[in-house]
Amino acid sequence: MIAATLFRAHARPRPWVLLLGPFLLGGCAAILEPGGKTPAQHLLSMRLFQPAEVKQVMDLKGEPVDAAIAMLGEPNERLNVKDRMVLVWKQVTNWEEQEWVSYQTGSQMVGVAPGGRGAPATPIYQPTYSGHYETRLKGKGCFLDIEIQDSVIVDVETDGTDCANLVRGLRARQARSAS
Structure with missing residues (x-):
């Protein structure tokens, strides 16, 4: 009955049905691909849902690593992962x-x-x-990982709920240190 209502052959497709579909099928991808993102997680990680500050960092893909350091300052950690270097900026706030x-x-x-x-x-x-x-114990924060190969940014990933504040803070600190 519900399927017949949502997908009537004589009616044009409703946009909300197309947006709701991945959330209804959210668990399928994780079953098919261990460790992979479900459709709901993939939708939320797309640039469409990112704040402007985070989009600016995502746009660094393909740029030299110096561009990231000029924008954000020195990273909190540098990790070697296979043939790549990962620069990590992080901010975590906890409270009781x-x-x-x-x-x-x-x-x-x-x-x-x-x-x-x-x-x-x-x-x-x-x-x-x-x-x-x-x-x-409650908390919020962000991990910003920039993956580098041959001094070029090949991937940018964010994980957390407070990434816009992290990027804003890093850029403000970098601007203060430059002046």
Whole structure:
């Protein structure tokens, strides 16, 4: 029924159906390709969803490594991976937060659903909850990896939720040190 509604032959395709499809099939790619990105992860990692600051760094692909260092400053780490060098800029912020943690402790009868045609009445139970405050560690951050081969940037990857702030901060620090 749902498929017939979404994909009617006589209706033109709806754009929201095309965008929703990868999310509905999100687990398929990971099953087919171990370690690969699911369609949902791939969509979110596309440049379309990147902030302007991060897009500027992504545009460094094919440029000399000096362009990245001039833009962002010296990296936090340099890693050798096979025949390539990976420059890593990172920023991670952690904080503690009090959070209410609840759990079901029991149930209480709140009513009875009447039976019909010889069936007995059915009691209706409502769960009861209890809980406590717990200190939880929260965090946000970004890892910006620039892969280099023969002094040329061959790949740029970001991982995290705060990459725009990382790039903004690195560029501001670089601008202050240049003046």
